[in-house]
Amino acid sequence: xxxxxxxxxDALAQLTPVxxxxxxxxxxxxxxxxxxxxxxxxxxxxxAAHPDDLIQLVKDSGLRGRGGAGFPAGMKWGFxxxxxxxxxxxxxxxLVVNADEGEPGTCKDLPLMMTDPHSLIEGIIIxxxxxxxxxxxxxxxxxxxxxxxxxxxxxxxxxRAGYLGRNILDSGFDLDVVxxxxxxxxxxxxxxxxxxxxxxxxxxxxLRPPFPATHGLYASPTVVNNVETIATVPYIVLGGSQxxxxxxxxxxxxxxxxxxxxxVNNPGQYECALGTTLRQLIELAGGMQDGxxxxxxxxxGSSTPLLTDEHxxxxxxxxxxxxxxxLLGTTAVQVFSDADCPVYAxxxxxxxxxxxSCGKCTxxxxxxxxxxxxxxRILTGRGTxxxxxxxxDACDNLLGRAFCALGDGAAAPVMSxxxxxKQDYLDYIEGRTAPMFAPDPEAEALVGAYR
Amino acid sequence: xxxxxxxxxxxxxxxxxxxxxxxxxxxSALLPLLHLVQAEQGHVSPAGSxxxxxxxxxxxxxxxxxATFYTMYKRRPTGDWLISVCTxxxxxxxxxxxxxxxxxxxxxxxxxxxxxxxTFTLEHAECLAACDYGPVLTVNYEYFDRxxxxxxxxxxxxxxxxxxxxxxRGARLCTLREMSMQLAGYxxxxxxxxxxxxxxxxxxxxARLAQQHGISVPGFDPDTPIKEPAPAEPGHVPPPxxxxxxxxxxxxxxxxxxxxxxxx
Numbered sequence: 219x220x221x222x223x224x225x226x227x228d229a230l231a232q233l234t235p236v237x238x239x240x241x242x243x244x245x246x247x248x249x250x251x252x253x254x255x256x257x258x259x260x261x262x263x264x265x266a267a268h269p270d271d272l273i274q275l276v277k278d279s280g281l282r283g284r285g286g287a288g289f290p291a292g293m294k295w296g297f298x299x300x301x302x303x304x305x306x307x308x309x310x311x312x313l314v315v316n317a318d319e320g321e322p323g324t325c326k327d328l329p330l331m332m333t334d335p336h337s338l339i340e341g342i343i344i345x346x347x348x349x350x351x352x353x354x355x356x357x358x359x360x361x362x363x364x365x366x367x368x369x370x371x372x373x374x375x376x377x378r379a380g381y382l383g384r385n386i387l388d389s390g391f392d393l394d395v396v397x398x399x400x401x402x403x404x405x406x407x408x409x410x411x412x413x414x415x416x417x418x419x420x421x422x423x424x425l426r427p428p429f430p431a432t433h434g435l436y437a438s439p440t441v442v443n444n445v446e447t448i449a450t451v452p453y454i455v456l457g458g459s460q461x462x463x464x465x466x467x468x469x470x471x472x473x474x475x476x477x478x479x480x481x482v483n484n485p486g487q488y489e490c491a492l493g494t495t496l497r498q499l500i501e502l503a504g505g506m507q508d509g510x511x512x513x514x515x516x517x518x519g520s521s522t523p524l525l526t527d528e529h530x531x532x533x534x535x536x537x538x539x540x541x542x543x544x545l546l547g548t549t550a551v552q553v554f555s556d557a558d559c560p561v562y563a564x565x566x567x568x569x570x571x572x573x574x575s576c577g578k579c580t581x582x583x584x585x586x587x588x589x590x591x592x593x594x595r596i597l598t599g600r601g602t603x604x605x606x607x608x609x610x611d612a613c614d615n616l617l618g619r620a621f622c623a624l625g626d627g628a629a630a631p632v633m634s635x636x637x638x639x640k641q642d643y644l645d646y647i648e649g650r651t652a653p654m655f656a657p658d659p660e661a662e663a664l665v666g667a668y669r
Numbered sequence: 670x671x672x673x674x675x676x677x678x679x680x681x682x683x684x685x686x687x688x689x690x691x692x693x694x695x696x697s698a699l700l701p702l703l704h705l706v707q708a709e710q711g712h713v714s715p716a717g718s719x720x721x722x723x724x725x726x727x728x729x730x731x732x733x734x735x736a737t738f739y740t741m742y743k744r745r746p747t748g749d750w751l752i753s754v755c756t757x758x759x760x761x762x763x764x765x766x767x768x769x770x771x772x773x774x775x776x777x778x779x780x781x782x783x784x785x786x787x788t789f790t791l792e793h794a795e796c797l798a799a800c801d802y803g804p805v806l807t808v809n810y811e812y813f814d815r816x817x818x819x820x821x822x823x824x825x826x827x828x829x830x831x832x833x834x835x836x837x838r839g840a841r842l843c844t845l846r847e848m849s850m851q852l853a854g855y856x857x858x859x860x861x862x863x864x865x866x867x868x869x870x871x872x873x874x875x876a877r878l879a880q881q882h883g884i885s886v887p888g889f890d891p892d893t894p895i896k897e898p899a900p901a902e903p904g905h906v907p908p909p910x911x912x913x914x915x916x917x918x919x920x921x922x923x924x925x926x927x928x929x930x931x932x933x
Contacts, residue, residue: 225878234886235879241868242876259891267895275895310691322757322796329872332838353691360741361753361797363810363848364839364866367857374856396689399852401700402740404795418699418725420738436694458893465886473886476875479759479800486801486874502878520758520796552800558762566758570795576738 222483223505229498234465234473236453237446238489241333247368249375252336258381260452264344265389270300272348276451278459280471285316285407285444286518286547287623288470288536291451297431298349298439309438311351314416315342317358317365317445318400318407321519322570323550326475326487327445331358331365334449335372339395341448343381344455346393349441353394357412360400369397404574408622409442411576422576423622446475466492470535470546478503480553481510492546493533496525499551510555514638518547520567521627523634524560544634560639561646562654564631565593571628582625585616589632596646599653606636606643674716679709683724686854695725699735701853703742708849712743741852743790748783750828751845753794753807754821760797760804764817768804769793771818775825788829801871802837809845811836814869838866 434440
C-alpha cells in the first residue's frame with residue numbers, strides 16, 4: 219500500500235468539526251443519545267425567540283445554501299410573505315428539504331442523515347418556526363433507503379417526545395414532517411422539479427418567476443433548502459452569527475462538508491472552513507495514492523467545470539471558484555490522476571446527463587444525446603477534428619438556454635475538458651492513443667446522423 | 670377492476686398513504702403509491718397503474734406518464750435481487766466498469782435485464798452518492814462498498830446459494846418487495862435492522878482527524894443571545910475570536926431549560 223502522509227499544521231487548521239463532530243458518537247441517530255449531545259437545545263432556545271429574529275440571525279450569519287447554488291439562506295427565508303403577528307396567512311407556508319443527493323461526486327447528505335438525523339429534524343423545526351410553516355417535507359432520494367429508514371425512525375421518535383406534532387414543547391407551535399422517498403431521477407434535486415415531483419408529477423423544472431417563495435409547493439409560499447443548510451441552523455442558533463463567521467471567508471462564512479473521493483489515500487468527508495484549498499484537502503486525505511499524480515478534479519460535482527494542478531492553491535469558496543472559472547457547487551471534490559482520461563470522464567458524465575435530462579428543453583434533451591454519441595465516437599477511435607467543433611457548438615447551444623441548471627451543468631465537463639485537455643482529444647482523433655472502447659461493428663457511427 | 674389484483678389490505682394502506690398529505694393535495698401520494706403497487710407485484714403493472722389511478726381519481730395515462738419517468742419503477746418483473754453497479758465517472762475509473770462487465774458476462778444479461786430463472790436483475794446505475802466508498806454497487810438498494818469485480822462475483826455466488834451477505838452500510842438485505850414497502854413510507858419492522866451498519870471510515874475521516882489532533886472550533890457559547898446588538902459602528906468587523914460572554918446582554922426570550930429531560 220502507498221504511504222499515507224501526515225497533514226501539515228496549516229492543513230489541520232482548516233478543519234472545523236461542527237456538523238460532523240456528533241458523527242463520531244455511536245448511535246447518535248437515537249434520540250436518547252442525541253439529547254445527551256446538546257440535542258434539541260437549539261430548538262428550546264429558538265422557540266423562545268421571535269421568528270423574525272431567527273430569520274435575522276441566519277441573515278447575519280451569512281449562511282449560504284449548501285446544495286450548490288450558494289443562495290443566502292436567511293434571504294430565502296425572508297422572501298416568504300408574512301402576516302402581522304397573530305394573523306393566519308391566506309395560504310399555508312411549507313418547508314421542503316432537498317435530500318435528493320445525486321450530483322456526481324456528492325456524498326455528504328446521506329452520511330449526515332444516517333449518523334445524525336435528529337440534527338436535520340431539529341433544524342427543520344427551527345426553520346419552519348421561523349418561516350411560520352406547519353408542514354415540512356423531506357424529499358429523500360429513492361435509492362437512499364438506508365438514510366430514509368433512519369429519518370423515519372427519528373421523526374417518529376421526535377413526535378413521541380413532543381418535538382413534533384401539536385404545541386411543540388408548550389410553545390403553541392405545531393409542525394408535522396413527512397419523509398417522502400423519490401423514485402430515481404437526478405433532476406428532482408432541482409428545486410422546482412422537486413416540487414413538481416412532490417406534487418405527484420414528473421419531475422420537470424418550472425419557469426421562474428414566480429419563485430417558490432410565493433408560488434412553491436401547491437402554489438403556496440415555500441422554502442426549499444438542502445440538508446446541510448438546514449442541519450447547520452441549530453449551530454448558528456446556539457453559537458450565534460459572530461461565532462459562525464469566525465469560520466470561512468467574509469462572503470462565504472462557516473464550515474462546509476467537503477466530500478473528497480478518488481486517487482487520495484483516505485477518501486472521505488472533511489468538514490473545513492470555506493476557503494480551504496485543494497492542496498490542504500489532499501493533505502488531510504492522506505496525500506495522493508502512490509503512483510498517482512493529480513491531473514484534473516471537480517470542485518463541486520460534475521456540473522462544475524474541471525480544474526487542474528494549476529489550481530491547487532485557489533481558495534474553495536464561492537468567490538474563489540468563480541474567479542477560477544468554475545463553481546463551488548456541492549464541494550464534491552473528485553480527484554483524478556494521470557491514470558485517468560479526461561475524455562472518458564466527459565463521456566461518462568455526458569451519459570449521465572443524457573440519462574437524467576428530463577426532456578423538457580430541446581437543447582438539453584437533444585444536445586446531450588448527440589454529445590454522448592460524439593464522445594463515444596472519439597473514444598472508439600473514429601473521431602474527427604470536426605467533432606471538437608460539434609461538441610463546443612452543442613455546448614454553446616446548451617449553456618444558458620435551458621430552464622434549469624442541468625443544461626449548464628452538462629456543458630461544464632465537455633467545455634472544460636476541451637479547454638484544458640484538447641491534446642487528449644486530438645490524440646484519440648489522430649490515432650496516437652489507442653481506442654478506449656472497441657467500436658460496435660453493427661452500429662452506425664452516429665445513430666440518426668446525416669453521415 | 671384492480672380489486673381483483675389488490676386485496677382490501679392494499680386499499681387500506683393506500684388510504685394511509687394518502688392521509689399523510691394535506692387535504693386536497695392527494696396527488697402527492699402518487700410516488701409512494703407506485704412504490705406500494707411495486708411492493709405487491711414486483712413491478713408497476715398495468716393493473717398497478719390502474720390501482721393508483723382509481724385511488725387518486727386520475728386517468729391511467731396520467732399515472733403511466735409519471736411511472737415511466739422514474740428509474741426505480743420497473744415496467745417488467747424484476748429478479749429477487751436487483752444489482753445496481755455504479756458506472757459514473759469516479760466509480761467507473763476505480764473499477765465499476767470492470768465489475769459491470771464481469772457481472773454481465775457471468776449472469777448473461779445486459780443492462781435492465783433479468784436472468785431466466787428470475788433471480789437477478791442487472792443494471793448500471795448513475796452516481797449512487799457514495800463516491801468516498803467507490804467503487805460501489807447496491808443489492809436491492811443496500812450498499813456494498815469498495816467492491817471490485819471478484820468481490821461482486823462472490824456476492825452473486827452467495828446470493829445464489831441462498832445466503833444474504835451483509836451490506837457494508839445500512840440494514841441487512843431484504844427482498845425488493847419488502848424494500849418497496851419502505852419506499853412507500855413504512856418503517857422497517859425487522860428487529861435490529863435499524864441499527865445495522867456502523868458508519869465506515871470515509872464518513873468519519875475528517876471528524877476523526879480533528880479528534881486525533883484535538884481540534885475544535887473556539888468561541889462556541891450556546892448561551893449567545895439570538896438577537897445580537899448592532900455593531901458599534903458601521904463596517905465594524907468582529908474579531909475572529911470568541912464572542913463576548915452573554916452576561917451584559919438580555920436574552921431574546923426564556924433561557925433554555927438546563928435539564929433537557931424535564932420538559933418531556
